[in-house]
Amino acid sequence: MTGTDMTGTEPPGAKTAPPLLEIDRLSVRLPADRAARPILDEVSLHVAAGETVGLVGESGSGKSVACRSVLGLLPDGARVEGQVRVRGRDVLTLDRAGLRELRSHRAAMVFQDPRASVNPLHRIGDFLTEGLRAAGTPAEQAVARAERLLDAVGIQDPRGAMRRRPHEFSGGMLQRVVIAAALAGEPELLIADEPTTALDVTTQAEVVAVLTRLQAERGTGLLFVTHDLELAAAVSDRIYVMYAGRIVETGATDALFARPRHPYTAGLLACTPRIEPDAPPPRPVPGRPLSLAEAAPGCAFSARCAFAEARCSGERPALRRHGEGLAACLRADEGILP
Template identity: 45%
Template sequence: MSQSSRVTDSAAAEPRPSQEAPLLRIEHLSIDLPGQDGPVRVVDDVSFTVAAGRTTGLIGESGSGKTMTATAVIGLLPPGAAVSGRMLWQGEDLVTMPEQDRRRLRGRGIAMIFQDPQAALDPTQTIGRQVGEILRRGGMPAKEVRRTVIDLLDRVGIPDPETRHAQFPHQYSGGLRQRAMVATALAGSPRLILADEPTTALDVTVQARILALLRRIRDEEGTAMLLVSHDLRVMAHVADEVVVMYAGRICEIGSGHEVFNSPAHPYTRALVVSVPAVRSKTAIAEPLPGSPASPAERPSGCPFHPRCAKAQDRCGSEVPKMRQIAAGRQVACHFPEET
């Protein structure tokens, strides 16, 4: 790629080495949801890993299956969802794990930061009570819960935590509510945090603060993160590894540095060049042509081929298999870009 199309953000400039085996290994995960004409496969044969102390980003347009993948990990899929494949959490398969064991795992092993904190927080309970819920369930004495909650609110940057812990969600700004959600996720000292579009609807300044907070948690706590976003600028700031999804399937996996600087799949490249801030301050946006494919009406062959300028006859008839093109680098494309 040309120099002008390289990522300029320093956080994505160099990949950080992974030192530990994966906490989470997803193997051939597929999810079907009920539809008017039968089951609809919204996630199709997805495989990737999340390592301790690392941030793995799931990125793609709306309907790509990224949020559905994350909610499958924590076991909060819609009623009627059918799951196949494996999700290995430290050797245990979350797909077959009994529900009572999944409930015990939520909050302490795996926690989630939801996209809309206003909807996720209970308006009738104080922030302090909601942040401390998992601590009370664990049998912590009330005085210690209060001290711990205040400390958590202080750690995530909520000012005057001794006063704020007794306030209700409507008394918080959008940015403070999101910080309260982060504090709630941290309360159980989880090893993995799932963050679903954690900066959506926040202004740029607040976004930057939330992203800096997530990076600090990762670095100081050694917490693994699975970050869901459609925003490449967010991923360029935070993600160590990136999983690019389209129409329920993975099309590319690699380090954030490699994926954003040298995309191998035409879809990834189209995403990168459509967001000038990810490339350089002077780059001109190249809009992504067409509309995202619907999982309910997924095209034959490669699902991206109707929008791909490089598509050939093979692309419309044969589903490309995921293959390794370099160490830690995979792509599902018959004609990948040179990397």
């Protein structure tokens, strides 16, 4: 699951392929009545080919808006600054044909609720083959391909499954079908936006196992989005932590876990139940998450932060290098975290 770029597969001296995904200082504002409401503020993140990257934060932090931007799916009327590049092409300026190419071959997304992704009246086989057919694959090949994909995601009796309708599947099985459909176009990048949040715990683990196995087998870049830092750590090489529309910390998973630099990351770690016998009981992050629109001019987390000083609510911390990662906290160098 390490970041191997296209460089390894090309002859020496060949021009290397542009990076798989680069979100570069993306800001998104929505017009709400007269005052435009900010949603994302200068979000930058990247995913290399074959890499698994976690995007973590509480509900409302802007994870889904960031993900959807990658497929050119921003809300109507959104005002956008910055760039989203997939293999070097700016998604936000693509025309219809460019977007179609992006969504059919380069990048695919799996959403939280599998039932919202499928037409309840259509057979699973139609759902799986429609994209392939639209891309010109002959019917017989598309069916054979869909059956192989169902087999790959662990659906038994793929042929029978093709004839069934969504209500005949459990949530976990249907999410496998949705993952199969996302992989049908052999995307280089898969974005999984809380793919297991709607599922029970046992099913969650199975679906995560399917995703990570397929990612490893196919060398797909995976952006794995969750509110659960522990789950992100279990699958990701690197992690971005998001709060109120901004990235507040990022780094290699091990380093981030061993030594978080942002009090919010430390808070997310402290609220995860641990299995070690002498571990302290989980403590929730006090207060409720703010959206970017509600946040103070300085650090958006300062209102909930046990380490906040007067300057924290006035001065906005930039994302700066600390150790091997980046953190946006004025006090990140002070060793304030236990």
